[in-house]
Amino acid sequence: MVKKAKVDLLEEKIAEEKAGLLEAIKQKDCQIETLTRRLESSTELTRMIVHDLKGPLASIMANLDLLMSPEIGRKEREILETAIQGGNDLLNIINTLLEIGKMERGKLELNLSIINLAGIFKATVAKMKSLASQKNLVLEVDCRSKISSVAADASLIERIIFNLVMNAIKYTREGGTIILMTRDGSNKCTVLLAVSDTGIGIPRKFHETIFDLYTQFRLPGERRADKQDCGAGAVDKSAAGNGREKRRIASVGIGLAFCKLAAEQHGGSIGVESELGKGSTFFVSLPTNLIPSGSGLI
Ligand SMILES: Nc1ncnc2c1ncn2[C@@H]1O[C@H](COP(=O)(O)OP(=O)(O)OP(=O)(O)O)[C@@H](O)[C@H]1O
Ligand SMILES: [Mg+2]
Structure with missing residues (x-):
């Protein structure tokens, strides 16, 4: 009789611990889901920001091109060339990052x-x-x-x-x-x-x-x-x-x-x-x- 009571108590305790563990797993699953959603939306936000940099950059580049006329002096030409080179580098980085994003999402068609x-x-x-x-x-x-x-x-x-x-x-x-x-x-x-x-x-x-x-x-x-x-x-x-x-x-x-x-x-x-x-x-x-x-x- 005493032995049965002890077994019952033990089973009750195991069931309680099992329920506690299941609850903890459920909470962790929820946390993972929330973090994944946050990561996805911040990745999406970063992608949008990177993409949106292209517009203003294109306008800066177009204006730099306008300044590059045969009349400007050597010094000014050097400064402009440096700025245009820097702009082109930045455009390359933006385009590569956008393409990497596309490939990671399986959205780039060969x-x-x-x-x-x-x-x-x-x-x-x-x-x-x-x-x-x-x-x-x-x-x-x-x-x-x-x-x-x-x-x-x-x-x-x-x-x-x-x-x-x-x-x-x-x-x-x-x-x-x-x-x-x-x-x-x-x-x-x-x-x-x-x-x-x-x-x-x-x-x-x-x-x-x-x-x-x-x-x-x-x-x-x-x-x-x-x-x-x-x-x-x-x-x-x-x-x-x-x-x-x-x-x-x-x-x-x-x-x-x-x-x-x-x-x-x-x-x-x-x-x-x-x-x-x-x-x-x-x-x-x-x-x-x-x-x-x-x-x-x-
Ligand atoms: N041929 C190489 N010899 C020695 N180290 C290299 C070589 N290629 C790449 N690396 C190392 O690997 C790193 C990563 O290369 P990766 O091409 O991704 O970046 P990066 O050249 O530094 O910059 P980015 O390619 O974006 O202009 C480099 O920073 C460098 O430390
Ligand atoms: Mg490199």
């Missing part, structure tokens, strides 16, 4: 066409040659994959390559070499695009996280990435000692996040192999079996 890989590499080299030459960097193309063309979104692939080469230029010291390569993938269904440099390298612990938004690191004694002289961004007067003005590249830490999402949009991936002080190679693996839009096959 515009697939047949692209020639060597053609994209050569066009990128032509575009970035003068920037690279400011640091005496050699830019080379080495295409060895059996596949020379794939169906892909030309604009996204061009910008992946542009970002990787821009990084290679930023993070390689004077006199280094940058090679744009194609190689066969590990199976017939993939092709590798790679950008290799002889730059500062990336510590092992950052190999995963550098593909996250706003992730940048600085090696001891290294100047901040956005203080590296080499092309876009604000004119760095202090670096103009040799009579040729060098410019700074604006760095916010969104380039590799864009590359990762853009590769994944194609069903591909991105990775890095790097040794500190020796250089880095970024690999983009792309599927070779996508079908171009408008081909009637999809």
Whole structure:
């Protein structure tokens, strides 16, 4: 009899604790839901703010263009050029952030066409040659994959390559070499695009996280990435000692996040192999079996 009473009491206690736990789980679920909703609405708000910056920026840029007339003096022209360059950098950042948002929400539709890989590499080299030459960097193309063309979104692939080469230029010291390569993938269904440099390298612990938004690191004694002289961004007067003005590249830490999402949009991936002080190679693996839009096959 006493034993039964004890068992009953124990069961009652277990039931009570179970109810308490279930209630606590319910409350936590509610909190998670509220926080998720808050996060979604603040992400949405940020997206709207970023989007709305485009209007005023376009008006500033249009007015700067109006001021740029043949009559203005050298000093004024320099100031205007710096302002226009800064405006263009900001516009690029805004557009990249908006596109990253679209890709994260699965709202970006690929515009697939047949692209020639060597053609994209050569066009990128032509575009970035003068920037690279400011640091005496050699830019080379080495295409060895059996596949020379794939169906892909030309604009996204061009910008992946542009970002990787821009990084290679930023993070390689004077006199280094940058090679744009194609190689066969590990199976017939993939092709590798790679950008290799002889730059500062990336510590092992950052190999995963550098593909996250706003992730940048600085090696001891290294100047901040956005203080590296080499092309876009604000004119760095202090670096103009040799009579040729060098410019700074604006760095916010969104380039590799864009590359990762853009590769994944194609069903591909991105990775890095790097040794500190020796250089880095970024690999983009792309599927070779996508079908171009408008081909009637999809
Ligand atoms: N080729 C490279 N060599 C050494 N470090 C690199 C290289 N590419 C990227 N990194 C490191 O990874 C970080 C993230 O790169 P990411 O391209 O996302 O940003 P960023 O170049 O700093 O700025 P943004 O691309 O927005 O202008 C860089 O800040 C740098 O620390
Ligand atoms: Mg970058």
